[in-house]
Amino acid sequence: MITKRIIPCLDVKDGRVVKGVSFVNLRDAGDPVELAAYYDRERADELVFLDISASHEGRKTMIEVVKQAAAELSIPFTVGGGIGTVEDMFQLLRAGADKVSINTAAILDPGLIEEGARRFGSQCMVVAIDAKYDPALQDWVVYTHGGRNRTERKAIEWAKEAVERGAGEILLTSMDCDGHKDGYDLALTQAVADTVQVPVIASGGAGNEQHFYEVFTKTKAAAALAASIFHFQEVSVGSVKSYLQERGVEVR
Amino acid sequence: MFAIIDYGMGNLHSVSKALERMGESCIITSDPQVLREADGLILPGVGAFGDAMYELAVRGLDSVIKQEAITGKPILGICLGMQLLFTGSDENGYYEGLNLLPGHVVRFSGDLLVPHMGWNWLSFKHPHPLFRGISEGYVYFVHSYHVQATNPEDVIATTDYEHPVTAIVNRNNIYGMQFHPEKSGELGLQLLHQFIRLAKKTGVEAR
Secondary structure (H helix, E strand, O other): OOOOEEEEEEEEEOOEEOOOOOOOOOOOOOOHHHHHHHHHHOOOOOEEEEEOOOOHHHHHHHHHHHHHHHHHOOOOEEEEOOOOOHHHHHHHHHHOOOEEEEOHHHHHOOHHHHHHHHHHOHHHEEEEEEEEEEOOOOEEEEEEOOOOEEEEEEHHHHHHHHHHOOOOEEEEEEOOOOOOOOOOOHHHHHHHHHHOOOOEEEEOOOOOHHHHHHHHHHOOOOEEEEOHHHHOOOOOHHHHHHHHHHOOOOOO | OEEEEOOOOOOHHHHHHHHHHOOOOEEEEOOHHHHHHOOEEEEOOOOOHHHHHHHHHHOOHHHHHHHHHHOOOOEEEEOHHHHHOOOEEOOOOOEEOOOOOOEEEEEOOOOOOOOEEEEEEEEEOOOOHHHOOOOOEEEEEEEOEEEEEOOHHHEEEEEEEOEEEEEEEEEOOEEEEOOOHHHOHHHHHHHHHHHHHHHHHHHHHHO
């Protein structure tokens, strides 16, 4: 059967990895391509590059990063952040990205998912959802613009709609759990993964190997993403995979 | 020289870089003359089957590929490129393929996550020159439709997604890989390398 995927995420600004990297064994830990190649050697299953550049120049730089990454990597990678048009998607896919991830733009114009899926196929259309629990509504609400703006949409309904419109994968980040290292948001992940028939990537909250085990055994998540714990070498991709394998979760 | 067929779809960059890393020269082209002169053709592809056939046809590349296949030139289809080698597909209606191998492309059915996305185990069905010196392992798949080959013997490797799924096909000079060898770590590169080696050998024999 298909294995559970472990996905490190790199935040890139103006062509440089910006946060949470403390590698001593890399020549240039700020170089996204070098860091990505390191994770490829570590047997990461995929990578996500999140472009947090604010400027037009920064975005152009990202295209160059993608070209270099495509030349260096022997595993697939997704690029997200600031993608607003089908032309943006085309540029990134043409440069060598395997998938593109859209978040705010999809909320503002859900038709973008359909356009992208029709032109490039659902398999490369990832819809990223930032969700936060609202105790009053007793439901998860979608946030945009990097978590700054609250929307009226509910996460589960939005995930369902995104898939109906052609999303091939959902990258689901729990804003409640992100950064706390207390584990993934199992309730949110399960609720979304039970609703959609496409792979769901759990994101936000990983602090140790056991958290990966929990999200894979207690929810239907197909993949789990983490950033700082890998970058700070608190856990390695290898140690996560060994932990999972010893407990009967199939990994590569 | 190997030619990667450019028809406006697919991730051409990764395949060409993978070949370059093996020290193999290749060219990304839609020029029929260059395709005719190449030692072997690689047909990549992502997206929808019907769109891909349309893009090939408007460039006149469907007939070039068919003609070159008849001459015995080695051809490798990757992912959607493999599906295009077959008779036809049910994706968004019914579309005819290149028909170099008999079989149909159908959507995954049942209680499965679709796309079939991620690393899955590649099982070799029987010894084959493509597998010489290579061990079974995980490779990266991403597809919502899969090939049902008319001739079971054309399927030389499968993977398991509730049911056996066609992963590698071969008949004579025609090869296809449903997974992405250029995105499948060391094993993927080994398989790509072995195709190149076999293709070159075929070329020498043909001369």
